[in-house]
Amino acid sequence: MTLKDRVLKYLIRNKGSFVSGEKISESLGISRAAVWKHISSLRQDGFEIDSASRRGYMLIGDADIINPQIISDSLRTSFIGKKIIYMDSIGSTNDHIKSIAGGSTDGTVVIANEQTKGKGRMGRYWHSQKGDGIWMSMLLKPHIAPNKASIITQIAGAAIVKALDEFGVSAMIKWPNDIILNGKKLCGILTEMAAEIDRINYIVLGMGMNVKSDNFPDEISDIATSLYKEGHAIKRADIIRSIFENFERLYVDYIKNDDLKEVVEICRERSAVIGKDIYVITWSEKKKARALDISQNGDLLVEYKDGRKESLVSGEVSIRKADDE
Numbered sequence: 001m002t003l004k005d006r007v008l009k010y011l012i013r014n015k016g017s018f019v020s021g022e023k024i025s026e027s028l029g030i031s032r033a034a035v036w037k038h039i040s041s042l043r044q045d046g047f048e049i050d051s052a053s054r055r056g057y058m059l060i061g062d063a064d065i066i067n068p069q070i071i072s073d074s075l076r077t078s079f080i081g082k083k084i085i086y087m088d089s090i091g092s093t094n095d096h097i098k099s100i101a102g103g104s105t106d107g108t109v110v111i112a113n114e115q116t117k118g119k120g121r122m123g124r125y126w127h128s129q130k131g132d133g134i135w136m137s138m139l140l141k142p143h144i145a146p147n148k149a150s151i152i153t154q155i156a157g158a159a160i161v162k163a164l165d166e167f168g169v170s171a172m173i174k175w176p177n178d179i180i181l182n183g184k185k186l187c188g189i190l191t192e193m194a195a196e197i198d199r200i201n202y203i204v205l206g207m208g209m210n211v212k213s214d215n216f217p218d219e220i221s222d223i224a225t226s227l228y229k230e231g232h233a234i235k236r237a238d239i240i241r242s243i244f245e246n247f248e249r250l251y252v253d254y255i256k257n258d259d260l261k262e263v264v265e266i267c268r269e270r271s272a273v274i275g276k277d278i279y280v281i282t283w284s285e286k287k288k289a290r291a292l293d294i295s296q297n298g299d300l301l302v303e304y305k306d307g308r309k310e311s312l313v314s315g316e317v318s319i320r321k322a323d324d325e
């Protein structure tokens, strides 16, 4: 931890009350001048720190800063997000975490303020403007068979919906990897895996959530939304903490006890597709179907026009509009 982080941690611990420069310098074993230098730098980062002569410094607010110290301080997880790597700008957090996967521990998270090459599924892009959202990837090293991994996308979806519930935001899940708010895409999940035939080396779980975005590029302005656009002002660090906690609970239930009950319940209750006319999209075609249900193991049960039923383990669907009939 850098000295600046240690000063921040000290202020967080004493949030709402003044602590003298002398006390901080003694506790951290650094000079008063160094304390002052780090406080100035934290202010430049956007932290609101009050100062009063003879009383010292007091952290008042943290605006909407994503800072590992701020996230970790009251985080109640045992391994998810225990190590956070934060970067102001990066190509893709998924790609970055892959490059360090070998030497990183289970549950490590990379978070960026901006992605310059944010990725969606199948080579699509993910718009990830600076300061506007949560662009993060988790590294997971579960001891399960590779064919049991695709459900992790839905565990993440359920965790995100649960996390948003805590802030009064009622979102829906468009099976298997989109979170929808008021009919528009708020968040996307991109799960990638490195595996051998019978063993997972690691999984990278990427999540992109539009939090403060006001304007989107023309090509997605009709389909994308943000929490801000829907009238919610929530700090990114608070959402991240809640996603970590909800995800860890649901993920551990699955990995340790093979228990998907809560996940499936959430995915069903909050499904944006069950009962809807959809297209099932594959590499080669786009077939009309109706989404019937989500099974006990997270598969999407669909019925095609000719009455044939299928259970989809993963894949892509889109909701049909009435005029697509």
Ligand code: BTX
Binding pocket: 091, 092, 093, 094, 095, 115, 117, 118, 119, 120, 121, 122, 124, 125, 126, 127, 128, 134, 135, 136, 137, 177, 178, 185, 186, 187, 188, 189, 190, 206, 207, 208, 209, 210, 220, 223, 224, 225
């Ligand atoms: P997806 O393939 O389902 O969605 C990608 C499509 O969504 C794009 O083709 C575009 O139409 C639309 N889109 C692009 N950007 C946005 C946006 N910001 N909001 C709403 N719609 C958008 C979804 O893929 C998976 C996205 C995962 C993103 C995370 S961010 C952290 C991690 N790193 C990384 O490179 N990707 C993941």
